[in-house]
Amino acid sequence: MNKFVTSIALLAAVVAAPGLARAADCDVTIGMVLELTGEAGAYGTAGAKSVEMALKDFNDAGGLGNGCKVVTDTRDSQTQGTVAVDQATQLVNIKKVPLIIGGIISPMSIPMLTSVTAPAGIVQISPASSSPTLTALGRDGKTNGVFFRTITSDALQGTAAAKYALDQGLKKIAIIHVNNDFGVNLEKEFEAAYKKLGGTITSVTPYNEKQPSYTSEANAAMKDAPEALYLISYPVDGATIARAWISGGGPAKFLLNDGMNSSDFVKAVGAKFLNDAYGTSSGTTESDSTKYFNANYEAFSGLKPDAPAADRSYDAGAIAALAIAKAGKADPAAIKAAIPMVTAADGAPIHAGKEEFAKALALIKEGKSIRYEGVIGPIAFDQYGDITGPFRLWKIKDGEVTTVGEMGVDEVNKIKASLK
Template identity: 65%
Template sequence: MAAAIALLASTSAYAAGCEVTVGVVMELTGPAGKYGQAGAKSVEMAFRDLNEAGGINGCTLATDIRDSQSQGNIAVDAATQLVQVKHVPLLIGGIISSVSIPILTSVTAPANVVQISPAASSPTLTQLGKDGKTNGVFFRTIQSDALQGVAAAKYAIDLGFKKLAIIHVNNDFGVNLVAEFSKAYKALGGELISDTPYNEKQSSYAAEVTAALSSNPDALYLVSTPGDGATIARTWISQGGVQKFLLNDGMHSPDFVSSVGAQYLNEAYGTSSGTTNTASTDYFMKTYEAFSNIPPQSPAADRSYDAAAIAGLALAIAGPDNAAGLSKAVHDAVDPNGTPIFAGKDEFAKALALIKDKKPIKYEGVIGPIHFDEYGDVTGPFQLWRITDGKVVTVGEMKTDEVDKLKAQIK
């Protein structure tokens, strides 16, 4: 809790003639607390780097960080304060879809305030854009679960998991990921023998595990967060469930491994939004842990840095008082025809000089080159991993074109 409280302080260590405050709503506590704490530190680090590079049009970047407690209604209250009372020009967050979606629909879209989510992966966000309900102000630095579901289904089949039980969190993220996975998995010849949703923060998941164990699955596909996921996995094991698991991206976590016990996870596999290494990746991997005391592989850490870097560069391009031009400036920060820019003080100084001279830039992130489509979505590869001797180890990758081709074949 002390770490969460520490994150609430503004990052205004750099004195300047003026200050531009960006709103940040992160899941610092609750089931997604580990993600939000890592994400908030990444935002602080990116803003530190931008400030040391000279700041935004002579101004220091600062944050006003609010804890959503992993709850949509609390997130909306926090975002409303930031947008309607503090009048922040841009909002970063939330980390999870069940927080990001209500912020978007209730606060940022109606107010035409740009929102960048580092890790909200629900396909609902794409659909909101297609339905004209985002006003073009929403962006995210993670691939949609419409794609992760396909990658996970192919990985399951390749692992020989032909009969699966599913236990998943009963929110927009879990429901949509499982829907996309199920469609692809069945099309590839897999059989789903049970699909059990659960509500978060229960003291026991024995009933859900009992329901999922109704047949004899090859493995359990567990779509969860590290805290609840560990409780479910331990219950599954204690009730005699097969010790073979397929896991979602949020379970790429040392906390999950230590809570369950490495000895039970030697046949645990998972998928995550992947990265294409750039100079930004190298910089982040070498620098982040010393800044944050959090491993750089933590879910949401890398893409939160990118969300903040793009936010800061967009504010430099448009100007903090140009709300109408900020959406376009987000696209301009990753202009494919611009000069490549990477993470860190020196690279940001180069970017800010180019922006001052009205020259285009192309920020290439920690997660790789970034391009936003008309709905604020990005594409990219998916990482295939497994847990070996208590460590999460990357064992392969599904490239963007492979996922797209497979998705096109599935009706």
């Protein structure tokens, strides 16, 4: 295997070499296009801090050798698909980055993938885009094999949410969902499972983002006396909808999607109205990486380690850096090929943090595969860049999001298979 330093020395003579972008003589720049502002700003802010922490740990462990580091060029998608595409295009065509981390949510990741990264063959890792459309694009051969994500698909979360709702006695439910790829797909998967498991859906109401009022949507969802509301949204609009629902006389019982696991949402609605609010999130299998992240993230970022998308964003950054080291060069095709080698089932276990990354770099120099066991647990990508994992079951109690259980992927798959 070519050593990274040797590769960089050869590449340094060719400044315009495809896929090479440098902030210093031999630093490798990767792109980040995250939702730092706008509706999903809380997710992107936490995600960016997590990636920065992972790269600091990696670079402090020795980085790419000879003082060479992995650094980022971070761009704000503003939670707008057109802006995400424009920023990704600049990173690929002008900065020549070999890899992009982003977006956080599916409506940002999908257009970046189809318009920019897949056609250019640039690796894209999303920490939190859960739409089943991303799997379908891979299955249809439209991703060029460059897409990976460190979150489970909503094809499974919809089933987990349906089972959890019924287990909590929510047998007659109305749905309000954001009218985008994420919301439409999660609603579809939930509805199919919920009905087959015996639940009744009284109404399904889509909404468009960033409206000043959602009174009409809330009133429409109240017909036929539902017992609860399944709100598939983001914190800002979600809080406005929840307030309209409560003020209009809707029952203060909620089922929430993963992105609503947000202190901003709780504060905006009022904790006293959310003591019967339940939710599901892509979960974690606790590892030494989880313990390390939980112990160190707040001091690094100023944010709580349970901030939305924080844990899996660290893993996205770690996998990106380790894959670049394994590839030995800033080449997208080589990095894509290296990702399975740093998450190999038979590889040496490696966890998060400077010391662990130093072990990983030593093994990589010896030409060995490693198995990065992340903050969310062991990570293994299938042929479409998907992972499997458990689902966290939570509820809001006295203003705090509290984990009350876990639903394993085997259980979810078993339920899903029984519904066919």
